[in-house]
């Protein structure tokens with residue numbers, strides 16, 4: 655009865671329960687999906703997607719190749735044949751995730767439903783001819799794979815550089831397994847190390863000035879700013895019709911991301927904070943030499959220390 659109730663708790667809550675009581679939840683082993691490395695035809699025609707999807711290995715920059723390495727490795731290890739409901743994140747690394755999933759073949763994918771975290775991933779799913787669903791139909795997701803702006807030594811991350819973090823967090827929390835993919839620049843000791851723009855915070859538009867003031871004068875981010883659009887006059891508007899504030903914090907604050915996340919989330923008008931704490935089971939970072947760095951918990955899904963290992967390019 656208790657275990658059944660626990661199964662419906664968000665991952666963050668489970669993490670704290672496990673940490674407090676030392677509860678272990680068995681996880682299935684991760685067998686290889688037996689995917690072969692083939693290049694697939696581009697299944698899309700829309701201009702926005704053409705920009706996002708990789709074309710051929712020859713045209714990819716070293717950084718793009720690193721992103722692809724991470725995405726492929728994560729899909730090979732975590733998107734297993736028995737997985738039917740799959741969350742697709744946002745950002746420039748995610749097209750490679752979709753590419754690798756498509757390469758698993760129509761026979762596997764025709765029985766699956768893919769849940770997007772925003773406009774971009776919805777386009778990717780539709781144009782790749784995968785089955786599209788929504789989280790209100792499928793509130794339990796087998797695995798969600800997503801990009802990250804930075805990941806610290808405890809697998810906490812900053813997300814929301816593309817203003818998608820509200821839906822991303824819902825899909826991360828709905829997922830039995832949440833996996834991050836990125837290039838090596840995102841693998842840091844503490845959040846905010848390289849990603850200096852600040853913590854992305856989604857706010858309801860009419861409350862933005864009040865939240866900005868709270869952040870600057872009460873919460874300790876004097877340089878918090880409203881994110882402005884690049885090719886539009888006015889602020890960035892998220893897929894949910896909200897504004898985004900970017901709030902940089904000093905290093906000592908960012909070393910305890912859960913505390914600052916909770917403080918920001920308590921501000922009325924804040925919809926979601928782009929700090930994902932204790933949510934990811936593993937993070938894959940593609941390296942320039944063709945290897946992949948894997949950060950994972952010593953025991954999956956249990957509050958054990960995070961370890962880092964190198965997966966050689968030959969594997």
Ligand SMILES: O=C[C@H](O)[C@H](O)[C@H](O)COP(=O)(O)O
Nearest residue numbers: 745746801814815816817818
């Ligand atoms: O809002 C955007 C998302 O959180 C992205 O996943 C994040 O910004 C990382 O994107 P990229 O893979 O392009 O660096």
